[in-house]
Amino acid sequence: MYQEERMRSIVDYLQIHQRISIEDICSLFQVSRDTARRDLVKLEEHQAIIRTRGGALLPAAPYEVIQNYNERLLAVSEEKKRIGSLAAQLVRPGERVILDSSTTVQACAEMWRTADCYVITNSINQADVLSSKPDVSIHLLGGQLQKEHRYVYGSSVTDTLSRYQVDKAFIGTGGIADGGLFAVYEEEGRVKERMMEQASQVIVLADHSKFGKSNYYRFASWSRIDLLITDYLPEPQLLEQLQQHGVEVLAAHDLEKKEQDIE
Known part of the structure; x- marks a missing residue:
């Protein structure tokens, strides 16, 4: 190492x-x-x-200042792009998919290559990115607009989501720590929670900086996750706990290294 x-x-x-x-x-x-x-x-x-x-x-954590969506997009790392690329490969033709409003999930949308899919999202940006792909049908949920972070939320969003059943949900998170997945804002977490409930397979996209971090609102337990796609495998104890809850973990960096070793 x-x-x-x-x-x-x-x-x-x-x-x-x-x-x-x-x-x-x-x-x-x-x-x-x-x-x-x-x-x-x-x-x-x-x-x-x-x-x-x-x-x-660890030094004492300062109060976390959450950048707006466009500022976070400017800081999207190569790690997030690798995660997005790996996630995009999992979408199959004809599938119904939910995308949430995280920047890592947008990296997935940008790498999208699958035609003939139906996408449901509460993100203005995800809808905009996918609108350039002619064979992807997009349902942009309606609700109250969170202007800084470019997503819609509220009871109209969660009520509409409850009427759908999809094959996959791609979910970002503010933190993965003891107890599950965390969001910075409660209204955002409630939407993510409902998205996960409506999917046959829940795929969480998160880079290593989210490990061990708990934010304001817990929106899901680990048992709600089917697959975690990340850049580097988490520390052994966290990895063991995820696996004990039946969570499959794919690490983009480790997969790339294995492919290089084979070559």
């Missing part, structure tokens, strides 16, 4: 356990104490941790 991957895993571990020791790092990653110390020094230089005697803690 490269140092960058190991450092990312250390932070993922801290987000769940709050603290980590040198011994933990040596055991988890099969490295020497000197290597573990160098990792912590590097993480401290990036202000990602606070070093303690024999280990590290």
